[in-house]
Amino acid sequence: MRPIASVHEIPLGEGRTIAVDGEMIAVFRLRDGSVRAISAVCPHKGGPLADGQIDLKQVICPLHLNAWDLRTGCSLSGQQDVAVYPVFIDDDKIMLGE
Amino acid sequence: MRQRLVVIGNGMAGARTVEEILARGGDFEITMFGDEPYGNYNRIMLSNVLAGVEDESGIFLNDLSWYADNGITLHASTRIERIDRFAKRVYAEDGTETPYDKLIIATGSRAFVPPIPGIHRPGRGYHQGVFAFRTLDDTRAMIRYAREHERAVVIGGGLLGLEAARGLQSHLPHVTLVHAAGHLMNTQLNEQAGRQLKDTIEAKLGIEVVVDGMTTEILGKNAVTGVKLADGRVIPCDVVVVAAGIRANSEMAAASDLPVERGIVVDDQMRVQDEDDIYAVGECAQHRGEVYGLVAPLWDQAKVLADHLTGVNPFAEYHGSQVATKLKVAGVDVAAMGLKEPEHEDDEVLTYAEPKKGIYKNVIIRDGRLAGATLVGDVKKVAFLMQAFDRGLALPEDRAELMFDLGGPAGEVKVEDMPDDEQVCNCNGVSKGTICSTVQSGCKTVSGVMDKTRAGKGCGTCKSVVQRIVEWAAGGEVEEDPAASYYVPGIPMPKPELMNAIRLHSLKSVSAVFAKLGGEEDAKSKMGLASLLKMMWGAEYVDERDARFINDRVHANIQRDGTFSVVPQMKGGVTTPAQLRRIAEVAERHEVPMVKLTGGQRIDLLGIPKEKLPEVWADLDMPSGYAYGKSFRTVKTCVGSDFCRFGVGDSTALGIALEERYQGIEGPGKMKLAVTGCPRNCAEAYVKDLGVVAIDGGKWEIYVGGAAGAHVRKGDLLATVGSADEVITLTGRFLQYYRENANWLERTYAFVPRIGIDRIREIVVDDSDGIAAELDAAMDASVRAYRDPWRDRDEPATPGQFRTSLPLIVLPQVPVRA
Structure with missing residues (x-):
């Protein structure tokens, strides 16, 4: 469990890519205040998922509009699933880990 | 309990x-x-x-x-x-x-059995050899009896009678169909269609058909020997099947x-x-x-x-059904819906008949909507007609399209003949087999299948084929997707209703719309709502950046590798040596991987990483060319009268003026314009969302609804005007009408035919609805609210607005203060 970013770095409803030990993680701050993290690279054609639009459930890749469930990483449009990472907010820091 | x-x-x-x-x-x-x-x-x-x-x-x-x-x-x-x-x-x-x-x-x-003398035998029910056609038992008895007999008469020339006649042919050699009315299927078909059906059935199936034949008696002592008609004719037979309707x-x-x-x-x-x-x-x-x-x-x-x-919906109501039927009647394709004959003097009637091929088609239009259609022998257009009939859709201006597939490869393919591995969606590589298996897995709406497979979600030209495959695979059990009429999928309202609700509740941000009207936030609806709210509220709009698509967050067009393209404004496609020199310097300084001329007569710098966008803009010091948004894009021009020996109007000056005024205006779809100096059309104005063509005598023609992308369409002539000022005014008014009334992502090539060019001309040019001044004022407000988005470079709108999201290289870990 460790801090990977400050909540103030991610505007409400958007995502940012953060590098953790050489891995690229797209971290999203949902409009209900919670955070989610998934692998940053779209398995379809390598699009930057942190640039996608989100709601409380899904992220839409900006390149070809494929969608993934932010909580499970499951594809919602027939692509491969993506890895999810456990994240939560502690004070104003985003923590990675259970 | x-x-x-x-x-x-x-x-x-x-x-x-x-x-x-x-x-x-x-x-x-x-x-x-x-x-x-x-x-x-x-x-x-x-x-x-x-x-x-x-x-x-x-x-x-x-x-x-x-x-x-x-x-x-x-x-x-x-x-x-x-x-x-x-x-x-x-x-x-x-x-x-x-x-x-x-x-x-x-x-x-149950079967209606008319009171014909001889049809019953006292104490025995039907006379021996007489059958009704309603139940499985009726059918079994009929088959058993018919096999051992020679000649059958079917009474009743409706759907059931025709089916009975065809069925009986499998069991005995002679079948005659006797119908009391003047033509077959008289409830569903008009006289000409009924006659065509009779001809086809007699020629193709060898069933003898007697119309105007009122049966007056069933003959025979112990068993049936014939039927007698009102004109005295006797038709000998040993089987009689009654199919004279139901009660x-x-x-x-x-x-x-x-x-x-x-x-x-x-x-x-x-x-x-x-x-x-x-x-x-x-x-x-x-x-x-x-x-x-x-x-x-x-x-x-x-x-x-x-x-x-x-209790799923205790207030559910049935409001009656529009009866539309598509049947194979005795082996002949027949479809009928709504009126079979015109009723009013101003009902439009179209009829096409090709008796040699057994084809008859008839379409009745009232007030621009489909009021009835009859097809015999060729029902290729039935899916389209049924939809237009059920939903009261606007009809194509070229009425012949109601009866025939005119051009376009989409209409030619028969989905049932396509091999499973045939690629249907060439943008997203989806095959017919994939679509079918998605349907079989239980997804029975066209939009649902499109969401799941992404078929039809690229350029959109294959949508009609996708729809037909879904319909075919679902075997007529396609479920209607109520969301098809919504402006965005997440808010259950068509655009006019949505705009009313937004106004009523003064909803000025996307999150406020969801909270009040949608329940839950929906990623796929945000962009459309942001565009609509910006158009409606102008400066009062509360801009939540997460509602924007990435292109609109960073004012550049995302490319396949996650980098962006930068297109500076170049009004009317006219540039200067100084501008070219500056662009060249910037391209060299930033080692821009590709410099490309665009179709909109501008220069595109491709492959710019997100984090370098502000720097590139600053070095260019030019306004944005908006080559990324659902917005006013470019005005393409030809050299016009200044230099061209054919030019009859100053197209470059007008093009520049149009772009100057309407730059960056957002809308439901892209707006690409052109001004051309003569009808030779070098600037391709006929195929633009709005195209202006100079004609001799100092006049300008304005065309709207053109396209030359995946969909190709020549624009419709909106008006011919005498001055550049009028062009500028009408352009603004048309674009504003489009912004207020088009569905999200509905380009003008779909919008203009949907509303109809005549109606648009009434509103925009003739001001029949008295809203021209309002449209002009609304557009004027949008124009005044224009601010070059590339000014974001001085002060980013959000933290990390231009931070890279694409891990081309491993990023340094973000330092976090403990």
């Missing part, structure tokens, strides 16, 4: 209603009574059983195990004699009584003091008039004066009743 639901009738209506109730999780103790000794079968398929092309076992919808599996008590071969509405009990012929809390009457109908089975209901006219009278919830707990569905029910004899209305009724009874 569970409520007791009793269903009288185990035919298609009764069983379907129960299925719908079970599908909604309805918790009832269900008892069903059926007159026939079987499970539930598809009555429509009896003609196939008669013809021998279908096995009896193949027509069962639910066999007896289905009832057991679902805990339903079935009393087959048990006729209900009476309902006691006060004691809430039903009494069967065998003396048993069954209590109910809710009762559904679905007794259907609702409502006697039991009438005897139980329920209101019965032509059927049992029900309200919009299928509840029997003045009863609290008794309902009727199907052919025995009379709703708003109509008794239906087809299966589609029955499905609608079953759904409403199930919604209501299970």
Whole structure:
């Protein structure tokens, strides 16, 4: 469990890519205040998922509009699933880990 | 305690209603009574059983195990004699009584047998050799008898009679069809269509057809020997099949003091008039004066009743069905909907007949909407027509498109003939097989399949093929997606309703719209809402950056590798040596991987990483060219009268003026414009969202709704005006009308034909609705609110607005203060 970013770095409803030990993680701050993290690279054609639009459930890749469930990483449009990472907010820091 | 639901009738209506109730999780103790000794079968398929092309076992919808599996008590071969509405009990012929809390009457109908002398034999029922055609038992008896005889007469030239005649041909050599009216299928078809059908059936099937033939007597002492017609003619035969229509089975209901006219009278919830707990569905029910004899209305009724009874939607209402039929009648394709003849003097009627091929087509249009259509022999356009009829869609201006597929490869392919591995969506690489398996996995809406497979989600040209494949794969069970009419999928409202609600509640941000109207936030709806709110509120719009698509967050177009393209404004495609020099310097300084001329007459710097965008803009020091948004893009021009020896108008000056004024205006779709200095059209103005063409005499023609992308369309002439100022005003007014009325992502090439160019001209040019001044004022406000978005470079709108999201290289870990 460790801090990977400050909540103030991610505007409400958007995502940012953060590098953790050489891995690229797209971290999203949902409009209900919670955070989610998934692998940053779209398995379809390598699009930057942190640039996608989100709601409380899904992220839409900006390149070809494929969608993934932010909580499970499951594809919602027939692509491969993506890895999810456990994240939560502690004070104003985003923590990675259970 | 569970409520007791009793269903009288185990035919298609009764069983379907129960299925719908079970599908909604309805918790009832269900008892069903059926007159026939079987499970539930598809009555429509009896003609196939008669013809021998279908096995009896193949027509069962639910066999007896289905009832057991679902805990339903079935009393087959048990006729209900009476309902006691006060004691809430039903009494069967065998003396048993069954209590109910809710009762559904679905007794259907029976064959109507006209009182023709000789048709019955006292004490024996029908005369030997005479059959009705209604039940499985009728069908079995008919087959057994026909096999040992030679000549059959079918009385009745409606759908059932024709099917019976075709079926009988499998069992005996001579079939004559006698019809009392002047032409076949006179309820559904007009005279010419009926005549065409007769000709085809006689020539193709060898069935002899007699019209205007009133049967006056069935001849024969011990068995049938012939029928006698009103004109004295005698047609010798040894089998007679009566298919002269149906009558609702409502006697039991009438005897139980329920209101019965032509059927049992029900309200919009299928509840029997003045009863609290008794309902009727199907052919025995009379709703708003109509008794239906087809299966589609029955499905609608079953759904409403199930919604209501299970409480899924206690207020569900049935409002009647638009009857549209598509059938293979005795091997001939026939489709009919709505009117069969024009009724008013100004009804538009189109007719096409090609008797040699057995083709007849007739379309009736009233007030621009489809009021009726009849197709015989060629029903290729039926899906389109049924949709236009059901939903009251605007019709194509070229009315011939209602009857024929004109050009375009999409219309040519027969989906059933396509191999499974054929690629349907060439943008996203989706095959027919993938679409079919998605349908089979239970997804039965066109938009649902498109979402799941991404078919049709690229350029969109294959959408009609995708739709036809879904319809085909679902075997006519395509479910309508109510969301198809929504402006965005997440808010259940069409655009005008949505705009009213936004105004009413003063909703100025996307999150406020979701909170008030949508319930839950929806990623796929944000961009469309952001565009709409910006257009409606201008400076008052509360801009939430997460509602924007990435392109609009960083004012550049995202590329396949996650880098962006930068296109500086170059009004009218006119540049200067100084601008070119600056662009060249910037491209060199930033090692821009590609410098490309665009189709919109500008220069594109491709491959710029997100984090370098502000720097590149600063070095360029030019305004944005908006090559990324759903917005006003470019005005392409030719060199015009200044230099071109053919030019008759100063197209460059006008193009620059248009771009100057309308730069960056956002809308439901891209707006690409052009001004060309003469009708040679070097700037391709005929195929732009709005194109202006100079013509001799100092005039300008304005075309709207053109396209030359995946969809190619020449624009429609909106107006011819005498000055550049008028062009500028009308352009603004048209674009504003488009912004306010087009659906999200609906380009002008779809919008203009949907509204109709005449109507648009009335509003925009003639000001028939008196809204021109409003449109001009709204556009003017948007123009005044313009601010070059590349100014974001000085002060980012959000933290990390331009931080890279694409891990081309491993990023340094973000330092976090402990």
